[in-house]
Amino acid sequence: MRARIQVRHLLFGMLTALLAAAAPLLLSAAETGFAVILDTSQSQPRHVEETTMASVERDYGHAWHAMAAALEENKIGLLGSDFVGLAKEQLSQAIAEQSKSGLKRRYIDHGHQVRVVFYSSDGSAMELHDTVRLEIQLLDGDKVVQHEQGTFHFLALMTPAENSWKVRLLESVSGF
Amino acid sequence: MRRFLLLLSLACAASQWLAGASLRVPDRVQAGQELSIPTSGSGEATLYLFGPSYAAKRTVKLGGPVTLAGDELLSAGRYVVVLNGESSTFFVTAGPVSTVAFIARPSRVPASTKDGVSGTVFLFDRNQNLVLSPQPVSFSIAVPGAPDVQRQETSKDGVAWARLDSSRRAGAAQFVASVGAASVRRVVQEVAGEPCNIRMHAERAKDGAIALQTDPIRDCAGNPVPDGTIVTFTSVDASGRSTVDARIKRGIAQAELPASRQASVSVAAGVVIGNEIRWGGGQ
Numbered sequence: 001m002r003a004r005i006q007v008r009h010l011l012f013g014m015l016t017a018l019l020a021a022a023a024p025l026l027l028s029a030a031e032t033g034f035a036v037i038l039d040t041s042q043s044q045p046r047h048v049e050e051t052t053m054a055s056v057e058r059d060y061g062h063a064w065h066a067m068a069a070a071l072e073e074n075k076i077g078l079l080g081s082d083f084v085g086l087a088k089e090q091l092s093q094a095i096a097e098q099s100k101s102g103l104k105r106r107y108i109d110h111g112h113q114v115r116v117v118f119y120s121s122d123g124s125a126m127e128l129h130d131t132v133r134l135e136i137q138l139l140d141g142d143k144v145v146q147h148e149q150g151t152f153h154f155l156a157l158m159t160p161a162e163n164s165w166k167v168r169l170l171e172s173v174s175g176f
Numbered sequence: 177m178r179r180f181l182l183l184l185s186l187a188c189a190a191s192q193w194l195a196g197a198s199l200r201v202p203d204r205v206q207a208g209q210e211l212s213i214p215t216s217g218s219g220e221a222t223l224y225l226f227g228p229s230y231a232a233k234r235t236v237k238l239g240g241p242v243t244l245a246g247d248e249l250l251s252a253g254r255y256v257v258v259l260n261g262e263s264s265t266f267f268v269t270a271g272p273v274s275t276v277a278f279i280a281r282p283s284r285v286p287a288s289t290k291d292g293v294s295g296t297v298f299l300f301d302r303n304q305n306l307v308l309s310p311q312p313v314s315f316s317i318a319v320p321g322a323p324d325v326q327r328q329e330t331s332k333d334g335v336a337w338a339r340l341d342s343s344r345r346a347g348a349a350q351f352v353a354s355v356g357a358a359s360v361r362r363v364v365q366e367v368a369g370e371p372c373n374i375r376m377h378a379e380r381a382k383d384g385a386i387a388l389q390t391d392p393i394r395d396c397a398g399n400p401v402p403d404g405t406i407v408t409f410t411s412v413d414a415s416g417r418s419t420v421d422a423r424i425k426r427g428i429a430q431a432e433l434p435a436s437r438q439a440s441v442s443v444a445a446g447v448v449i450g451n452e453i454r455w456g457g458g459q
Contacts, residue, residue, distance in 0.1 A: 045294075045337060086304055090229035090251055098231040105226065118335050121294045122281040127335055138226050138256060140233060145224055146256060146263045155308070155333060157298070169306060172228065172254035174203075174267050 033058075033065030034109040043116040046123065056126065056158060059165040060114065064132075067091060067170075068107040074099040084159070084166040091170075108135035115176075123160065125168075129176045130154040199257060199264040207252055207268050207303045211244040213259075221260040227268070228253035252305035270305035278353045280362035286369040287346045288397050291339040293317055293364055297353045299334050306334035317351045319343040319366055331355075342366050346399035368399035374407070374450030376429075376443045384435035386411065386455055390443065392427040400427050405445060407431075411455070413439035 036057045040048035048056075063082035070078035076092045083091060098104060110133035118127035131153055138146040153176055157169040205211050215221075217238040225232045225244060229251040236242045242259070249255070252270045256263055277298040285292045295315050299307040313336040318324040322345035327338040342364075343349060349364045371393045381387040388409050393401045407429035410419045413436040420431040433441065436455060443450040 045339070093229040094227070094231055097229075101231060101233040103224070103226070103231045103233055105231075117333060118337075120279065120296045120337065121339070122279070124279060125296065125298075127333060129333075138224065138258065140222075140224065145261075146226075146258045148263075152254075155306070157306070171252055171306065172267075173308065174254075 033061035033063070034068075035111040036061040036064075036114055037112065038114050038116065040116045040119075043119045046119045046121050048116055048119050048126075052123075056116075056128075056165050057114075060128065060130075060156065060158065060167070061112070063167045063170075064107075064109060064112070068109060070095055071098070071105040071107065074104060081161075081164075082167060083170075084161075085168045087157075087167045087170045102141055104139040104141075106135075106137040106139060108137070110134065126158045126165070128154075128156040128158065130156060131176075199259055199262050201257060201264045201266045204267050204269050205249060206271050207301060207305050208246045208250055208271065210246045211249060211266075212241040213244065213257065214241050215239060215259065217260075224258040225255065226258075227251060227255040250303045252301075252303075252308075268305075270307040270309075271301040271303065273299045273307050273311055273355045273358050274302040275300040275304070276353055276355055276358045276360045278360040278362060280351045280364060282364070284365045284367060285342045287342050287366045287395065287399050288344050288369055289342045292342040293340045293349075293351060294337065295340070295351060295353055295362075296335065296337040297331070297355070297360075299331055299336070299355055307331070308334050311336070311355050313338075314354045315340060315352070317343065317349050317364065319345045319347040319349045321345055321347075344397040346395075346397075368401045369395040369397070371401045371405070371407075371445045371448045372396035374443050374445055374448060376409070376441075376450055376453070378441060378453050378455060381432055386433040386436065386439070386441060387430075388433065388441065388443070389430045390428050390450070393424055393429065393445065401445070403427070407443060407445045409433060409441065409443050411436060411439040411441045413437070 038053055038057045040053055066080050066082045074095050076095050112130050112132045115129045117129050134152050135149040137144050153173050155171045155173050156167055158165045159168050201213055215238045219238055220235050221238050223234055223236045230248055249268050252268050254267055256265050279296045281294050301307055311331045313329045313331050315338040316324050316326045317340050322343040325340045327340055329336045329338050346366050346368045349366045351362045351364045353360050372395050375391045376388050378386050378388050403424050405424045406421050408421050409431045411433045418433050422429045422431040438456040441453040441455050
């Protein structure tokens with residue numbers, strides 16, 4: 001009987017330790033945003049360094065996470081600093097228009113397969129081709145007026161800032 | 177049973193017709209152009225439009241065309257239009273190239289350097305949409321008195337880039353990227369490359385020191401090496417080695433080395449070594 005209790009305690013301890021170990025990983029996944037797999041094999045004219053690759057994966061996923069939240073809650077502030085220039089202007093305008101009409105957009109993100117097609121020689125700009133699996137719900141208040149699920153294509157231009165990459169342009173295209 | 181199915185399909189068709197039925201929109205529309213969507217049925221319905229920088233909801237009359245204004249379709253990308261439960265998607269594409277964003281690197285480059293200058297252009301229409309269709313882009317770099325260096329490229333997904341050799345002649349190079357009527361100019365300062373064939377001569381100064389002076393220092397294309405470039409004079413004699421670093425001033429470098437009865441004097445700038453003089457040994 002005592003041996004059984006000890007085994008239970010041991011199992012409980014192991015489970016607690018496992019959860020404690022996994023918690024930072026789970027938290028970091030939530031912080032970094034949506035899943036992005038980056039393919040740099042076709043990058044031209046410059047090769048993408050490993051550290052840059054990791055930064056772009058992290059920052060692009062984070063930008064999508066911020067965009068989804070901002071478009072669903074109609075809060076421009078949620079775009080944060082992930083978007084700059086034209087991308088930020090367009091999204092801010094879309095959010096303002098949605099807010100005015102009581103509309104919303106909900107993106108349920110199922111992951112991005114991203115190809116780097118251009119990385120400038122001086123490292124100041126990068127163009128991405130993103131194939132993303134998405135569910136998009138368009139809402140009037142809380143009523144879904146249109147729902148679609150499938151594979152979508154986005155073209156993105158990113159530029160580096162002090163310590164992260166920013167999305168400067170994000171355009172949905174029919175294909176690559 | 178057959179009669180029931182027939183009645184059911186007729187009822188479905190009628191309800192669709194009454195509701196305003198399906199939307200017919202083109203696959204693609206140019207940014208800023210008006211779009212007319214024909215509708216059928218009668219009465220009023222709610223139209224929703226969602227685009228990259230736009231969202232709207234309004235009541236429209238069925239039975240006639242519904243117009244989406246050019247102002248509603250300024251941003252390139254995917255649009256969704258929903259009317260009475262029916263939806264359709266279409267893409268707004270960029271118009272002709274109006275603006276060229278040009279990144280030229282570096283701002284200063286040695287003359288006669290292979291692939292020394294790089295230029296990248298991003299092509300935008302008048303609504304700031306990236307022009308994704310292939311466009312011929314011309315890059316040229318020119319310094320007065322030297323032949324132009326030119327390169328033709330075709331843009332892909334809104335971007336074109338090229339690497340060009342810098343001109344043989346030093347000076348302010350005009351680096352131009354043009355697409356149709358749109359063109360952008362940047363200035364790249366082309367400076368002389370490494371010195372070529374440094375020659376010096378020596379004479380005895382009044383205090384007995386060795387006075388050294390170079391001929392005008394030029395690169396291998398004949399461009400004067402910029403003032404301020406360091407030239408190192410070295411003398412080696414029985415008492416050891418003496419070195420003086422001098423800057424080029426008005427195209428030449430000068431220095432004085434300590435007096436010596438017999439010495440070997442050399443000159444160098446960067447990795448380039450000039451002539452050697454045997455002081456007091458007959459030369």
